[in-house]
Amino acid sequence: MSRSCLPISAALLVSAVAVGDEVVPPEVISKVAAVPPVGAPPALHEHVVLELTITDDGVVHDVVVIESAGEAWDQAAVTALKQWRFKPALHQGKTVASRTQLTFNVAAPPPTPDAGLAAQPDGGELLEAPDAGQAPAPERQPPEYTTRVLGRAEPKSTAPSDFHIEVGDLRIVPRKTSTEFLKLAPGILITNEGGEGHPDQIFLRGFDAREGQDIELTAEGMPINESGNLHGNGYADLHFIIPELIENLRVVEGPFDPAQGNYAVAGSADFELGLQQKGLTAKAAAGTFDTQRLVLLWGPPGESSRSFAGVQLYRTGGFGQNRDAQYAALMGQYELPLSQSATAYIGVNGYAAKYHSAGVLRADDVEAGRVGFYDTYDNRLGGDTLRASIYGAIHHHGGPFVQQHQVFLTVRNARLTDNFTGFLLDVQGQLQNPHDQRGDALDRNSLAITVGAKGFGRYRARVLDHNHELTLGYFGRFDLAEGTQQRLIAGTNTPYRRDVDLDSKLTDVGLYANADIHPFDWLTLRGGVRADLFTFNVHDNCAVQDVRRPSSQNPPGDQSCISQMDLGKYREPDERVSALGSSIMPRGTLLLGPFAGVTLSGAAGQGVRSIDPQYVSQNIETPFASIFAWEGGAQWAHRWQSLDASARAVVFGTRVDKDLVFSEQAGRNIIGGATRRLGGLVAARARGGFFDLSLNGTYVHSAFEDTGFVVPYVPDLVLRADGAVFHALPWRLFAHDLRAQLGVGYTFVGRRALPYGQRSDVISVLDANVELTWRWLTLGVSCTNLLNTRYRLGEYNYASDFHTSGAFPTLVPQRHFSAGPPRQLLFSLAVNLGGQS
């Protein structure tokens, strides 16, 4: 059978862009001629319309047929196109992946410049016509098509430590939770004494943000912090995010961007969601501690990475005692191009978890052999979580205007039982019937419904031959939060006391203006102001818990919420308080350069953390924790062909007037005094054709302003390294490449300051993961804590009494710790179907 050439011409048509602006479309660098199908029926049309993704390094992916000329003709066109190479599209001067449609003309007429070759006049290969009787193609023009930039516009840097991090190949580095991706940014330590289902505790640049109280956390722009949560105002549980669906991170380490809102004290972090892998991916993993994980992912071919669906099921027996956990997460998002100038996306997610936690142990009990290093005092500790959210956004640009609007709705319930002090706090009250210490176990439950919207409008003008922008943005959220906190009798789950019972209605309305001015090529000024108004309406269902002179005839006894005043005069046990407060926060950034790839920058700004509803008083201007932060630094970036390198060095300082400090008696962070921080960081990343390496280190001195004493528990030195190497192996299996990937992550945390002049142990943990991919099959083995280091993840000094050492209570401070996980192996198998069209 003779093979003849197919008269295929391709037209790469670029007439507009759908997202963002300043887009330079991709250009063809090299083409491969298509081979016409032999013996195929005549083409149905004169052209095959294909849609493809051109990656940011110019490679063709994810080709789908939009308009078919017949299966054989289509396949011939697709086969050829996959071998083409492109110069990638540019967005705001940077290479980006793009989604483009391309026409292969099947009929004899050669393409003409006005036949849609707007940006690439020589887009196809003109070949001979086939012999077999092909009907003359009717005269018609190929349709106009668009190039659509995939992903998101790169955010503009608002500070020297504004990190926009593409996870990329560092995805191979073992990370058990989505929170651990934050370690790609400098100065972040993740710990967790509450178990695998419990939200991670985040330390950022000298702040103990606990479960997010000092970091504004968002996923795809949707707020995660929970206002009014009793475990901490701003509590954030990131476990609902399936790690495979994290595409990029934006971490701003300080309040420097006017778009940052409540809780952006230490900074903010946005998880940009996406799935590069197309088709259906099923991944199963099993390993030590009876751990199993099953993930199903769907990346619809032909859609952007922002369209995906994912399900994750996870269970573990946990290491040591009482660390079992089970959870399930579901996420879906679809990005819909509405027109050449508008796109929209809608997303949903759901999450449910049940877990136990080991809590803390006293070091003296471990040293005396009374408990083991990985044991627990109380097997009731743990919690459960439910979450459901829906969100959507629309993005539109037209001429100099860009606008985006987003709405979100989240329903969440979180229950958590913990006990940091054992049997210490249940002191005998006069009103109470005589009792022994019944135990300090706290049972907290918070239900929150959050609804809100955010958005911005941006106007661009060109003045004096430079682009300038003005952005006006808004943010609004309403929270309906219910929270109860009870104390449980040891050995049972019977509540004996109600500490807190609040129903809160909270609003936060924010407006901001942000200017981006470029007076000269080497000078950029960014900044503006943000104003937030907070309202609080708090119904305290247990407002009175003591009475000085109770009724002798009707004593309140063991009631927690008392309905009498002195001498038995009746009152309702509840009370409502409302308050309002506002804050105006200027923020600004100055950038000089780049000079030989180096950009110098400085930033300053104010941030705010709203008051916990537990502290709200009637008509009192609600006190805010406000922060002032400044920093200066230098950033360098360079690209040599396939090697991308960047580095930065930053010095920073912060002052917070009401910092949060951990209280073991409250089992959470409570408001402390004013603190200052002074520190520096370095970060670097290098990416090449076979490796990706990220290094960062941060040192910060955190001290109380009045005494100069060091702030306890926060790390001053944090080092982190993430590395990945990947390459095809020299062997082939059934004529297909074998590709190997190795990822390594290393964390070092210096001795943390503890109360009473103590220092913790260092943390030094190495994780590794290796994967082998053959066609659609990937085998992997992941190992966390590779060296099986026995270490203390969290350490504390305070008084507790767990009834472990004799009849007399222990009332003076002692060292406590939560154990870091030992070595864990996880073997995985992943199958991808339909990943390449």
Next chain:
Amino acid sequence: MKRAAFSLLLAGCLQTTGGQLVTFEAEAVGTPEAASFTTPKGYDVVLSRARLFVGAVYLNQTNPSNYALETSCILPGIYTGEVRGSLTVDALDGSAQPFPVTGNGTDAPTRAAELWLTDGDVNDTRSERVVLEAEGTASKGDAGWPFSAVFTIGSNRKQPPRDPALPGSRPICKERIVTPIPTDLTLGEGGTLRLTIDPRLWFSAVEFSELTPSSSAPARFEFIDDSASAGQPDIALYNGIRAAKGPYAFTWR
């Protein structure tokens, strides 16, 4: 400006959160002079035995001045030190009698101290632990009262609440804890906490002439081990061993 500079200086110099955790030894000594003494009420007392059982010692960083009005025997957050090991102190022996355990604490200033006169759960009324053993002879003029005292603090010392609306107002732990014993010291690593007991002050208010005879030949008298007793000597001695000011003193070496 000066304040900011000072803060920066402090921030650059201090690398501590303040304070220190310490461990220390603890011992008790008696008062040999108490073997023979005269009480303020004019009784000449010769003690042949004076032993006090000390279950534990706690030190406070704030003086719980209103402690008598508080109902809680434990006030989390005020403690600077603890010695959680029992010792029966011979109050007539002036040599050091070490506690069997090492003490723990902080270097925060100590302003008060507590003696726990129990061997177990401070709220358990069932304890029959003898906390005081005393024997001797009191005399005034020609009269003499050979006496003995064996005190426990359990259900025999339970007090009813002072108001039915305050059922938790008089827990048994209040009977067992001697507090606040005025103290002014600061613990340090490796030092020794010394408890000095002067049993003479236990008997300061006792009217020995009102003692209850336990046998007539030979004549013996005893202190009744029950708060239900209305006898002056019984109440006075019980209050004497629980007196925060006088019989007990803490020093640091």
